[in-house]
Amino acid sequence: MDEWASNMLHGNCHNRWFDKSFTFVVMKNGHIGLNVEHSWADAPVMAHLWEIMIPYDSIELRYTSEGHCIGDIKTDLPGVMRLKWDLPNACVQTIDQHLQIAQKLASDVDLRILVWQEWGKGFIKLCKISPDAFLQMALQLAYFRDAGRFSLTYEASMTRLFRDGRTETVRPVSLESCAFVKGMDDKEKSKEEVIDLLKKACDKHVVCYKDAMQGKGVDRHLFCLYVVSRYLEVDSPFLEKVLSEPWRLSTSQTPHTQLPNDKWDLQNHPDRICAGGGFGPVADDGYGISYIIAGEDTIFFHCSSKHSSPETDSVRMRKGIARALRDMQALFDSKTKQQ
Secondary structure: OHHHHHHHHHOOOOOOOOOOOEEEEEOOOOOEEEEEOOOOOOHHHHHHHHHHHHHHHHHHHOEOOOOOEOOOOOOOOOOOOOOOOOOOHHHHHHHHHHHHHHHHHHHOEEEEEEEEOOOOHHHHHHOOOOHHHHHHHHHHHHHHHHHOOOOOEEEEEEOOOOOOOOEEEEOOOOHHHHHHHHHHOOOOOOHHHHHHHHHHHHHHHHHHHHHHHOOOOOHHHHHHHHHHHHHOOOOOHHHHHHHHOOOOEEEEEOOOOOOOOOOOOOOOOHHHOOOOOOOOOOOOOOEEEEEEEEOOOEEEEEEEEEOOOOOOOHHHHHHHHHHHHHHHHHHHHHHHHHO
16 A cells, blocks of 8 residues: 555656646556645545545446446547657656656655554544544654654644635644653553543644644745735744744644545445545654544555654654554553453
8 A cells, every 4th residue: 555655645746736636546457546736725625525526436337247347338439649759858857857856856855655554533432532642642752752742733624614714624633642752751640640640641642633724824924924024024033933933743634524424435335435635744854744534444545754764763753653553551451341
């Protein structure tokens, strides 16, 4: 899946239309994926489209037992004609130069997929904790163990309660999250104490997430102030400092099951499961982590970093996320078994 994900993200840099809203990528084996340009829409829009397509393909269009499309074969279609372009040598040289730049950038991206199936949303709900908050704390734990420090963390929240709303930033790092992370590796603390720290951190995260959804975040506000300051030609050292801080951990959850359950019931139709999508790291020495909660028992993580950074390693981080998930499960093991 690592190779598949990288293929969807950038291909070989001359078989993807990066200037288009989105590109359907169809492989020779019939598998299909998407490459999406981000400026016009956010992940839930394309995820919704995808969830409409898959049931429609299997329920409405349907296939024969041999795997062929149902329908009449049309033989009067026009033949395929290859377009031949008349390109000046100077243009060809420019294209080649920029292709090399693009391929250098793409080859530096280290994208790894973690398919987590030891437990999923069902287990987290037994713990009576928000699934998103639980996973964000797992990412905080994994990052702290990987980097040895806390860093500015980005999580995207939808502001679709508002007309033309896009996103606001949830800042998962809080005093409560730091206390939980430190408590996890504190041998002096009991399981009950660490669980209490986790629940306090998750409760805080839920409040911050709801605030962001309701337009009470700070980052879009700060960015608008920065745009106005540039327009008015007013220097603001505060805004320049705040907006220049790197997001060394950039995260996002892609929503799943936006359709009614009768069309997107993964227990009855496990073949309709989708691994979601990923993105590259925002900071040169950081990680980009996308995750999708698929049904009750599966979670996908897309972890990216740069090969050129000595600080990061996507394979190491993938192992770190798995370790954090297992350690957090162990806190509740006896409690959930009783339930």
